[in-house]
Amino acid sequence: MDVVSPDLNSILPDEIMDTEAIAMEEDPPNEPSSSSTLSETEPAQVPMETEVPEIVGLCPATTPTQKTQALTTSTTTDSTLCSNSSGTQLLVTSSSSSGLKPLTTSTTQSSSPVVGQTLPKLSAPITLPANHQLILNKVAVSPAADGKPPGTAVLKQEGQKLLVTGLSKTGQPLVLALPHTWSKPATSQGTGDGKAQTTQFKVVTAGARTDLKPVIGVQAVSSASQLLGSSTPLQAQQLKTVQFTKKTPVSTAGPMITKLIITKALNNKGLTSQAAVQAPVVTGRVLSQTTPSTPPRSIAVGESVSTVPQSISSSSSKVAISPLKSPSKLTVVSVASQSPNSPQKPVALPLNVALGQQILAVQQTSTTSPVKVGTSQSTAQAVKPVQTVAVGGVGQPQFKTIIPLATQPNVQQIQVPGSRFHYVRLVTATTGGNTPQTASPSTNTNPAIQPAKPMMMNTAAVRMSVPIVPAQTVKQVVPKPMTSATQVVTTSQTQQRLIMPATPLPQIQPNLTNLPPGTVLAPAPGAGSMGYAVLPAQYVTQLPQSAFVTLASSSGFSTPTSIQTQARLPLNGLSASDTTSRPRKPCNCTKSQCLKLYCDCFANGEFCNNCNCVNCFNNLDHESERLKAIKACLDRNPVAFKPKIGKGKEGESDRRHSKGCNCKKSGCLKNYCECYEAKIMCSSICKCVGCKNFEESPERKTLMHLADAAEVRVQQQTAAKTKLSSQISDLLTRTTPAITSGGGKLPYTFVTKEVAEATCDCLLEQAEKAELTNQPQALAERLILEEFGRCLRRIISFASKAKTDCSINC
DNA sequence: GAGTTTGAAACT
DNA sequence: CAGTTTCAAACTC
Structure with missing residues (x-):
């Protein structure tokens, strides 16, 4: 395992630290000399984070408060789970060469190693950045029979899983990719040459931003330079790559010399929620370069400047991830394969290697709230493991979840508190194909049919977005045993939806991409890829574990x-x-x-x-x-659940109705018209009659002006009311001291109309009295003024008394 | 709040 | 695909 120093986050742009504890061999000779790449060897010790901001947990038993990070590695060694005392968990899973090897996961409670698989022990504590998840999937190892040297990691399509993503506090995405075969289409980015690669890594990176195309790769030393060179074309964003070479401490396949290249997107732009909605998750990119005898390793690096670094230590391997300074989060969960042998494993990533099911979740949060991750899994084979990944964030993190569809229903639930938007992307990593698979709806709908491909997710993948209210807390949902591995993504947000395994509905599958936003589709247990259930995430998050289980159960959705x-x-x-x-x-x-x-x-x-x-x-x-x-x-209508208002051809800012309206009487100037309701102009595709909803329409302009005027009036009224209230409050506040202090100011608030009239009556009476007594005018005026003085004193006295009474009574 | 109008969705 | 019906929201009074 690779260890990244806790400082990594802050350093990422500049450097990456490699802990000595890691039995990784540095490969100075092989380090790329590119200016963009920075390599450093980190001190042996990695600072332990006192706080565990973010956790991705794959353990069913994990409590919501527990924070875990899951790593799946493609190393030939058995996967092990590393957890720190803080409860942070590092999950390392590996898939057998067959691709069907059970995933092994461990929780802090249970340290049982993965069945049949062992992972390099982490010699140094692993510090994971808050809100960052590190997931490493073990790539299937090609048997010696394949003619490859033993220990050579062969990436199988279904087994390919690598997701390491993170967002810096600044929102800069960080992605670390394990070596992957360059031959794969995933290298379309120009990464490279996929020659003579024994091991393949699939890297799926999720970014909160649409343009995010993080490229991270852990490469064999020899190919490190290539990766660096290739990373540039991959991204529209500027990426700073940090590369360091490490030697795998323990590997059955033999010594592993790999370089870790961490690219950090320098461009922090586009982190808006909108962007996240559009293409947050990116894209799973396969940046793998095969290196004989070099087990692929995946490292998820989250960049954070947070003062609460999270450290995870494991006996076998350690990965240090610098603490996140910001809650920005990227979560990528990949499932390499099912782990039939370890159904009861505490931390079981729903791995359906054969299915290649993968879930990619990308979350970005602005807040520093630690991420909580709850994981759960099924133990029995009959019971499908359920994985829950929760990513917490107070801000409005952008969240995207990718759930692979596979014949083996694996549902991964990702919980992202604070995410304002929830995205669910269904990606199927099927066996066979080497071509990176995009999650595009059309191609991805039938995972079972599709050949295995390196998991590659792009914006074209099924995207479902649902506004989610930022959640302050993360709810953990404990999956119920299912016939198939299931990962459950839960969020505290009400808008999030989950699709739970349901009765077989083959017909739906082709239209997965058209499912309602936020919907998560999960293969029905035992039904292969045919059964799906659509379940709003809000229900899932709110459901007690038992309830959730019920939902996930193959029996159907007999929800309480x-x-x-x-x-x-x-x-x-x-x-x-x-x-x-x-x-x-x-x-x-x-x-x-x-x-x-x-x-x-x-x-x-x-x-x-x-x-x-x-x-x-x-x-x-x-x-x-x-x-x-x-x-x-x-x-x-296959696109029935797709948003009707989409982007026009002209540009992103040009929205238009996907079908156009058919208004006949409203002139498209009433809310009957969907275009008008959406505040967009009717377009050429509209079939409306007598349309007045076009740019130059005087009626529309008038209407708009009226609407604007009305809005302005409302705003003004509101402002006036607010101002008046403020003034009154301020007046009362200011007058009170004068009264209490006996000052000369008279609280005119007490001078009501009645008081004024009464005062005038008194003055008139005094004038009449002076007149009747034939008093000189000067004296009469004096008497009147004296009377006025008395009136004022009475008013003041009354006001003061009222104040006193109020202070006493109130 | 009841009744009417409207246009999308559903149906034929 | 077109015409009709159903439906619920938008609108009017």
């Missing part, structure tokens, strides 16, 4: 009725309305059972929550019906 009610319950102490970043109007469906697109909730891929609907079936209690309805909708 309580679950539905839970959706209405406050989440994380926040009411649903509070937690919903995008308030959704409750539906009022009466006849559609909320299972048709008439229902906005259903159309948006959400469960009805706090709606006024009648006979609603859009809930967990009727998941089977819901699933069928979804299928029916997709059958009718």
Whole structure:
């Protein structure tokens, strides 16, 4: 294992430290001389982080508070789990050459090694950056029969799993990729030559930003330079690459000399939530270079400047990741294979090697909140392991989850608190194919059919986004034993959705990409890739473990009725309305059972929550019906659940309705018109009659002006009210001291109309009295003034008394 | 709040 | 694919 010093995050742009504890051999001769690459040897000790900001846990038993990091390595050695005292866990999983070797995971509670697999022990503590996840999947090792030298790591398509991603506090994505065969299409980036590569690594990097294309690679020393050179073309972003050579301490395959190249995206732009929505996760890139006798290793490097570095130490291997300065997070979870032999392993990455199921989650958070990761897994073969990865963040991290679809249903749940957007991407890594597979809907829909490909995810992959309210806390969902390995992604956000294994619905599979935003699809247990259940993540997150299990169970979605009610319950102490970043109007469906697109909730891929609907079936209690309805909708329209408003041809900023409207009477100037409702112009694809919703339309301009004026008025009124309230409050505050202090200021607030009239009456009376007594004018004026003085004194006295009474009574 | 209008979705 | 019906939201009063 490679160890990265805790300072890595802060140093990443500049350097990478290599701990001495790691039995890695430095390869100075091989280090690339490129200016972009920085190599350093880190001191033996890696500072331990006192805090565990982020954890990716793969252990079912892991409590929400536990923080874990999972690493899967392609090393030939058995995978081991390393955990530190803080509860941080390092998960190392490996897949056998067959690609079906069980994944082994360990939790802090259980240190049992992975069955049949051993991982290099970490000699040095591993410091993981907060909010960063490091996942290393072991690449299948080619048997000697293949003619390859023993210990040579051969990357199988299905087994390829490598995801190391991280975001610096600045949001700069960090990606570390293990050696991967250059021959693979994944190297389309220009990375390289895939010659004579015994081991392949697939690197999937997720970035919160659309343009993020982190390239990280752990390369054999010989190929290190190549990687560096190739990394440049890969990214639109500037990347700073840090490369260091390490020698694997223990490897059955023999000494491992590898270089770790860490590229850090220098360009921090585009970290907006929007960007994250568009292409957060990037792309899984395969930057692998095969090196004989060099087991691939994956290191996820998160960049963080956080003062709370997270350290993880393991006996076998150590990976130090510099603490994240910021909560920015990238989470990549890859599943190399199932671990039939270690079903009961505490930390089992839902690895379906054969299936190549992978889940990629990328999260970026602005906050420094530590990431909590809860993991769970199934132990029995009959029970599918469920992996839960939670990434916490207070800010509005961008979150994307990629869940591979495979015949072996593995569902990985990723929880990302604080993420405002939740993305779910379904990626299937199938065996056979060497070509990097994009997650594009059209190609990725049928994982079982698709040949195994290096997991490569790009923006084209199925993308589902759902606004998620930042969650302060992370909820951990414990997966219920399932027939197939399942990873569950949970978030504290109400918008997040999960697709749970359901009854086989082959028809849906082709349309996976069209599923409602935030939907997670998971193969139904035992049903291969045919069964899917669509489940809003909010339910999953809110569900108790038992409930969740029920959902995940192959038996169907017999969810306790309580679950539905839970959706209405406050989440994380926040009411649903509070937690919903995008308030959704409750539906009022009466006849559609909320299972048709008439229902906005259903159309948006959400469960009805706090709606006024009648006979609603859009809930967990009727998941089977819901699933069928979804299928029916997709059958009718494969893109039924895709956003209607997409980007126009002209550019990103040009939005347009995907289908166009068909308005006939509204002139497209009322909310009946979907275009107008979306505040976009009608386009050429619209079939509307008498359309007035075009740029030069005077009606539209007038309407817009009126709308703007109305809005301005509202704003002004609001501002006026606020100002008035403020003034009154300020006035009362200022007058109070004068009263209490007996100062000369009279609280005119007490001079009401009645008081003024009464005062005038007194003055008039005094004037009349003087007149009746034939007093000289001067005396009369004096008497009047004296009376006025008395009135004032009475007013002041009253005000003071009122103040006193108030202070006493109040 | 009831009734009407509207256009997307669903159906034929 | 076109015409019709259904449906729920938008709108009006």
